[in-house]
Amino acid sequence: MSVRWLYNASLIGALALLVHLCMVDLAICSSNFTDQLALLSFKSSIKNDPNNVLSNWTKETNFCGWAGVLCSRRRQRVTGLLLGNMNLGGTISPHVGPMPPAIFNKSSMVRIGLSSNAFSGNLPTNNDFFLPNLEFLFLDENQLTGNIPSSLSNSSMLTMLTLATNLFTGPVPKHLGSLKHLEVLHLFQNQLTNEPGSIERSFLTDLTNCTSLVDLYVGQNKLSGTLPNSIGNLSNSLQELDVSENQLIGTIPKEIGSLRNLTLLSLAVNNLNGNIPSTLGEIKSLQRLYLGGNNFHGLIPNEICRLSNLGELYAGQNKLSGSIPSCIENLRGLQVMKLHHNKLTFIPSSLWNLETLRLLNLSFNSLGGSLDPNIRASRVLEIMDLSWNQISGSIPRVIGSFQSLTSLNLSRNSFSGPIPNTMGNLITLDYLDLSHNNLSGQIPKSLEKLLHIQYMNFSCNKLTGEIPNEGPFMNLTSRSFRENEALCGNPIFKVPPCASNSSKKSMIKINLRYILPVIALMLIFSIGVFIVKRNHGNNVQSQNLIDLYATTEHRMISHLELRRATDDFCEANLLGVGSYGSVYKGVLSDGTIVAVKVLNLQLEGAFRSFDIECKVLRTTRHRNLVGVITTCSNPELRALVLQYMSNGSLEMWLYSHNSCLNLLQRIDIMIDAALAVEYLHYGQLEPVVHCDLKPSNVLLDEDMVAHVADFGIAKILAENKTAIQTRTLGTIGYIAPEYGSEGRVSTSGDIYSYGMMLLETFTRKKPTDQMFSAEINLRQWVSTSLPNKIMEIVDGGLLRMQNGRDMVASQSILLAILEVGLECTGELPVERSDIKKVLGKLNKIKKQFLQFQSN
Structure with a gap:
């Protein structure tokens, strides 16, 4: 009897356990089915999926294996949706907006990442937004509209919330202050406002309860009012604070100095006024300080010099006055200093002791005095702009030792004396403006060595003598030299020719430089014709000599070498096909990579096109024209050997799917x-009309510098500047x-x-x-x-x-x-x-x- 009872009891227990397990399985199956439906609902709202990211989101496959879906290991519930930067487009509603609840109503959801897509619509509100376990919500860089729902505060586990770069409007919800675990809050680049009155009670004060906050970005909105004193009570962990490009007024509270762990503080482009508070000097960890575009006045406080970790200082476009603090040299790590458009009056010599400074912009101030001739040369300074000031005296010769300078602007000052010869040492320079000063003497010929320069301006000075005519001066116009006392040189600069002695010297140079090469060319051509006639029929390959259009500095090249260079003009080396022939990539015997343009001699006009191109290329030389290396011409082949442009054409870049x-x-x-x-x-002397400018004729070298190519139908115009064709x-x-x-x-x-x-x-x-x-x-x-x-x-x-x-x-x-x-x-x-x-x-x-x- 006892055995039967034990048997029955065991059977009942087993049945109960089986029923329980079935119920659990049913619950799990039901939950999983709900998750699948929610995801499929989300997919149905996607109107644009150019990369086919959601192609495996089908009922026939397990949703935990779908692209971008994260699931829990044990119960296979959806815990994350990560589809950022996939170019997806669609509306949040009806399935992800004012729901039928779906993605935003999942208690299991921990992560949602839909950044950098094209989603539009409103976020769900009230009960439709229920994500109690959510830790990460990334919806930045979309086109979402409407208010930020206050129900976000129900996601009490949130640590990262990024809604930046959308079209959200209305106030920032005060209830965000209840998110105790929040570390990152990015709301920048929207159209957010605050409640009427000051900004203090709208949300910043409430965020003082977010004791874990590290990053706070609310710039580029429409926030108005004043900065609250309670800003100093924000999290001790706060490292980056950005409220730039809003409509804030008033002063910077001195309490801001309590944010001792800040590395970034950006208050730029507002309507803030008053003095820069000295308490900023207490934020020793500060690396980037952006105060530009406000109405700050008074002196730059000496306490700024305590910021030993500061790398970037932007305080331009204010009303700051007085001297730049002499203690500025204490900022040993400073790389960028922009104090332009202020009322500053003096540059301390200690400023030049900043060994790490890469960009210095002090333009549009009232800086006077002269530059110390013994200033310390910088090895890293790349951009120096002192324009639109009242600086006098000479330009220090040591300026030529600033080895990394790419841009130097000293225009609109009162500099006098000669331009230092040492400026020719600035070989990395691509921008030089010395206009509107009182500079005298000659323009140094050493500047001809500045081969990378794209802009030079010497106008409105008192310069005299001959304008250099080599290197970058070949590309300048008269605008670079106007309103000087007695410059002379090339008539293209709209200056008189130089005196007779120099003219004779110039003529000798011209004779040596042009006439002798022409004579040499004629001799080479005559010898070539003689050899061709003598050896005709014996060895065709040996007669393919350089064409008369090649200059004396270009070596001769044969048909045979061009065939070897291009693997016998194989299709693998074909770069493109034009109106009159094809262009091949080739490697000459000395290792030079070239482009070989071979004309199709069967086409009508091919010979004429070749002659035109040779004529144009023979008479032109410019860094933005494709250079000819040599030519090859014989009855079987007409070819131009050109500089190889490793980055292809502008057309290729515009319509490439792999680059932009x-x-x-x-x-x-x-x-x-x-x-x-x-x-x-x-x-x-005579204008050249290209006649076929288009993206495929603009080629890019390894440095992405553009070169115009293909002069096969160009026209050299006579004096009337037009031609009938x-x-x-x-x-x-x-x-x-x-x-x-x-x-x-x-x-x-x-x-x-x-x-x-x-x-x-x-x-x-x-x-x-x-x-x-x-x-x-x-x-x-x-x-x-x-x-x-x-x-x-x-x-x-x-x-x-x-x-x-x-x-x-x-x-x-x-x-x-x-x-x-x-x-x-x-x-x-x-x-x-x-x-x-x-x-x-x-x-x-x-x-x-x-x-x-x-x-």
Whole structure:
């Protein structure tokens, strides 16, 4: 009896356990099914998935193996969704917004990462937002709108919350202050406001309860009011605080000095006023201090010199006065100092003891006195701008020992005396402006060694003597030398010729430099003809001598060597095919990598095209033109051996799926192309019209410097600056209207082609794109979109690269660039800009862009 009872009891226990396990399994299955449904609901809201990230999100596969989905090991519940930077697009609602609850109503969810996509709509509110165990929420860089839901405070385990770079409006929820574990809060670049009154009671004071806070970014919003005194009560762990680009007023509370662990403090671009508080000197850990773009006045406090870890100091565009503190040399790690647009009056000599300083901008102040001739030379300073001040005396000779200088601007001062010869040692310099001073004497010929320079200006001084004519001076215009006392030299600079003695010397130089090589060329050609005739029929390969167009400094090259260099012109080395032939990559016997342009002699006009290109390349030499190394010409082959451009063409970069040019690179490329066009139009006795400017004819070298190529249909104009051409010139879409209607070739036709190329470079739309028709072309499309729809027509890849930066600044830069393109593409030649004006505007735009980047 007892045995039967034991047996029955065991059976009942086993059945109970089995029922319990089944119930657990059912619960798990039910929960898992709910998770799957939520994820599929989320997928259904995705309207754009260019990378097919969600291709394995199907009912037939386990959702824990889906891309971007994280699950718990034991119960297989969804704990995370990480799909950042996938270019996904869609609306938050209906499944992820004002729900049917789905992704934002999962108690198991720990991580959500949907940054850098294109999601739009509102976040769910109230009960629809229930993520009690959520630790990480990344929704930055989307297009989300509406208010930030106060129900976020229910996610009490949150440590990282990033909602930056969206379109959120309304106040910052005060309840965020209840998130005790919050370490990172990024709300920058939205349209957030605060409650009426000061900012103190809206949210900053409440955030003092977030005792673990490390990063707080609320810049680039519409926050107004004053900074509260309670700012000093923020977390002791706070390392980065950014409230820049808002509408804050009032002074900086002295209590801010209590934030002893700050490494970044940015209050820039507000309406703050008063003195810079001396208590900032108590934040010894501070590495970056941004105070620019406010109304601060008074002296720069000496306490700033206590910030021994400071690397960047931005306090430009204020009303600061007096001297830069002499103790500034104590900032041993300072790399960037921008104090421009203030009312500062004196530079202490101790400033030059800053051994790590890379950028110094003190422009637009009231700095007086002279520069100490014994200032300490810096080995790392790259940019020095002292323009628009009242500095007098001579330019110290030691300036030539600043080995890393790339930009030096001393314009709009009262410097006197000669330009130091030592400036020729600044071999890395690409920008030099000494204009509007009282400099005298000659321009040193040592500056001819500055081969990397792109801009030099000596105008409005008292300079005399001959303008150097080698190196970078070959690319300058008269604007660089205007309003000086007695400069002389090349008439292209609009100065009188130098005195007779120097003229005789110049003539001797010209004779030695040009006439002798011509005689030598004729001798070489005669010998070549003699050898060809003597050996005709014996050995065809030995007769392929260098063409008469090659200069004496270029060695001869045979047909055989070109065949070897290109592996017998194999297809693997083919770089491209043009109107009259093909271009191959080759390696000469000395290891030089070259591009070999081989003409198809069967095509009508090929010989003429070859002769034109040789003629143009023989008479032109500029750093932004593709250089000819040599030529090879015989009855079987006509080839140009050109510099090899390792980074391909502008066209390749614009339409590549693997790479994208950033904004600065595009500006630089268009400046390079404009420099080449300027040289063709104005750098010689007779203007050269390229006739076929387009992105495929702009090639990029290993340093991404642009070179204009393909002069096969170029025109060298006579004095009337126009020519009549009966055959079609150029490429459809880039041809000026008058080429087709009148057959009239002029430099303004190149301007039109350049303008179309500029518009294409920044919109990534070809003039022949299918979207254009007889009713609307690329120019009209851009014109009707400006200014309000500019961000809709600019290359999307370019905008993605700019994302997170000052988009307002980027928009103004892009607007200015596209307006230049429109000025170049007028229907009539008289409506188009001149290439010199284009170049000036692009250089100004580049300078503004660099200023935006450094602010």
